[in-house]
Amino acid sequence: MKKVLFIILFTTFSISINAQTIFGKWNSKNEKGVVDSVLEVYEKNGKAYAKVVEIMNPERKDARCVDCEGEYKDKPILGLDILSGLEKDDDEWSGGTILDPRNGKTYKCYIELVNPNKLKLRGYIGISLFGKTAYWERAK
Template sequence: MKKTFFTFLFLSLVLSINSQTIFGKWNSKNEAGTVDSVLEVYEKNGKAYAKVVEILNPARKNALCVDCEGEYKDKPILGLDILSGLEKDDDEWSGGQIIDPRNGKTYKCYIKLVNANKLKLRGYIGVSLFGKTAYWERAK
């Protein structure tokens, strides 16, 4: 009986710890507060990245990042890496950048897990005081 209890306790702890990560699929909302895309945050070479894996508005499924600059100019938004190069710093990931495909602008950013199903994203220019915060909810 003790062995079963401790096995259950161990599995619960492991599942709880694994769900407490920034990695996975997240819903992004537009200015109206409606979920318009699903992003996948993933790790590559110890850094965090995110790409658009689903666009929910059928009219925008084949949209291009027309306002983006450089290598992102006129690339399909679906599959676009919008978040790049974030490194773990205590309980947040920072030091990278994010591209807003809605307007093509690039910002410095950091992300932080608020709880298992909510991610805080702060994009800014210069210092984080001058920026905007968005919250992504974990996709089901």
Template sequence: MKSIITIVALSLLTISSAFAQDVFGKWKTVDDKTGEAKSILEIFEKDGKAYGRVLEILNKEHKDDVCEECEGENKGKPIEGLVIMKALEKDDNEWNDGTIMDPESGKEYSCYIKLQSNDKLKVRGYLGFAALGRTQYWYRVQ
């Protein structure tokens, strides 16, 4: 009987650990320069790939901002609701080979994301080589 309880407990622990290590969900972005919270993004899965959508801009003065610098179908669209992270593919413990778009500049960059802990996500945008880019840390919203 004790061995059955132990097996069940270990199975539940393993399952909860697997769910805890998921990049999907809501994340708070932070301004690199000021350290202030900027927005809430949702990372979601579609066709086995990860995407990120701006759910909310936290600064009330910018809530109605549109993507003036964007090209194509995103030009002039509200930033809230915009999918800015696209088509990241799972590769061991990170998601890569996708893109991330900066709605302020309209520029698109190669991107990878990796959990640093259950509540901290490393987001790296770069041109060409991952060494030539910028890293941000996003924080899980409960």
């Protein structure tokens, strides 16, 4: 009986720990509040990155980052790394950048987990006072 109780408690604890991470798939909404893409936040060498893994609008599946500059110029948005180089700093990940493929601009950013299924993302120029906040919801 003790073994069964231990297994149940361990499994519950493991699930709750795994749910409380920035890593995984997240829904990104457009300016109208409609989910337009799914992004996967992943870890590489202790830093957080995110790439576009699904585009919801079939007409945009082959969209390219035409307004982007440098290495991202005319690259397909599907598979594009849009978030790069964030490092963990207490409850948030910061020190990296985010690329907005809609306008081709790159911003400094930070992200933090608001709750297990909601991620706050703040992109800004200079200081975070001059920026925009978006919320991503965990994809099911």
